[in-house]
Amino acid sequence: MSDSDAIDFSAYPDAGGHFGPYGGRFVSETLISALDELQAMYTRLKDDPEFIAAFDHDLAHYVGRPSPLYLAERLTEQAGGARIWLKREDLNHTGAHKVNNTVGQALLAKHSGKSRVIAETGAGQHGVATATVAARLGLKCAVYMGAEDVKRQSPNVYRMKLLGAEVIPVESGSKTLKDAMNEAMRDWVTNVDDTFYIIGTVAGPHPYPQLVRDFNSVIGREARRQSLEEFGQLPDALVACVGGGSNAIGLFHPFLNDGGVKMYGVEAGGEGLATGHHAAPLNDGVPGILHGNRTYLMEDEDGQIIETHSVSAGLDYPGVGPEHAWLKDIGRVEYVTADDKEALDAFRTLTRTEGIIPALESSHAVAYGLKLAATMKRSQNIVVNLSGRGDKDIFTVAAIDGIEV
């Protein structure tokens, strides 16, 4: 295959949080001691049997894991090629993979003894997942959300409020996810003594890309075991959508050392790569530095971060996790796009063929999975990560259809 056959992927990141030239810790000195403290705690706990047992217990009894690996027969028939298996993260408590990470980070927060958690959110899924674990542990919770997103995602805003979280609209910059992350960092710097920052994706400064990956890797570990149980071999291909990339790395990581398993990360093509209106930094961006790490970014000729576009708010982010940047460069994972229209078509197709309403984010993975399956043999197997359910998106889709719900 490629050069990546010689790499042991479990050895990354390095001690400084680097994946090749990406990752690292590009933050103001004001944040360093908090990151050092978090890293020391995580290093101590990640192999601690008691901590692992507590995490596994919460995943089983609170999140509802393992999530099924479901053979989508009618979807497979429609694609007319490889068998399509859906990893049902949509069936988790709160409706997406995000809760795997918030349950893990909540355990870290509890160990840290801090009484307050904060989070950034785009579509609101990570905000809801954070507010949920905060409610369960009796922690104070503040969620930063771009003012534009607060308007677009009012059901999730209300959900977070019901859960007892304070939702703080962010009016700076482009008033979207990236600005919410800036504001959460500023809160953390100011309130570092009593506050734990629960980052929602595999971005941010080291050790976040590592620990968010580790908590989500339960997806891939289960999928690997389930594949062997269900069809007696590893899958031929994995497909997952990539915004920040936490569901994708969660699925991919436990398979990275299995050279025969091909992997496809699907970025949001928005209105099409050629239009510039998209959220596909790995396909149409350049390496740069944002939010504490070096990675591929959407930026202008002066290095200013630009606004992104996607029908799915959860993919609407100008950066991407640094491990994905590295996996792209070394050729271990292929990064492709599905545009808004393809994602919407896949949303409808999956809903009508399988009775599963997928999140618009996950619909990007379904769209590419359908295309890919058609090029493969009927004896082959594809696992598509169905990272979230689409209840939150019915208003968006209805509006596109011109229907008032």
Next chain:
Amino acid sequence: MSEFQENRIDRRFAKLRGEGRKALVTYIVAGDGGLDNTVPLMHQLVASGSDLIELGVPFSDPMAEGPVIQKGHERALANRVSLRKCLELVREFRQQDSETPVILMGYANPIEKMGAEPFADAACDAGVDGALTVDLPAEEAGPLSQLLAERGLRNIFLLTPTTSEERIEEITRLASGFVYYVSLKGVTGAGHLDLDSVRDNLARIRRFTDLPLCVGFGIKDGASARSVSEHGDGAVVGSVLVSAVGAAADGAAARDSIADLVDEIRTALDS
């Protein structure tokens, strides 16, 4: 040129020490209040008693800034101010002022975009004396620091109340020009200055370096500037100036309010 080459920053601090005076470091955002107004504002800062100028390079995601300086960055970006433009402004400033040190304070990505070496060359050529890149902590700053040092520019680093002694030692080894001590846990312009903590921490840092120590974040007026500089070598003032530029109706009004503010702080520092 070498890193030992004499530099305007070193010269200025040596002069201040000789006179027994404290340094007043002032911060404005390049292009805030209009591109044509930045160089006149810089001259006004000097005329009113500023010893060093920190010129903020606007960035779309200024993570360490409080709301006042964030708005300054947004206003400057609306005027399409790039890193290259900032360097042109310094060059223009140098036509009339060959003595006042100018430090570029900004974020890593515009430099990454330009390329570290082209940036170092261009900064040296434009008459920049040092750089403080907020999101390049010691562990990531190495290559850029080296390039700047080779061209005689100084590398300004932040130290904070939470910086460990191991790090203070590591950072002061890389630092040159002066050390910027962040007086509080928070973002620029925050308002909970703790003077006892500033005194204790400056004493702690002093054990590791002879570089001048300037204190910033949360310095609002003459009184607070004077109190923090009693324990160090100078004070950095930013948010109040950026706020004044933002509130001013035009360039002349901005210069007037800057003059009043800087004059008041200078008087307090020298009293």
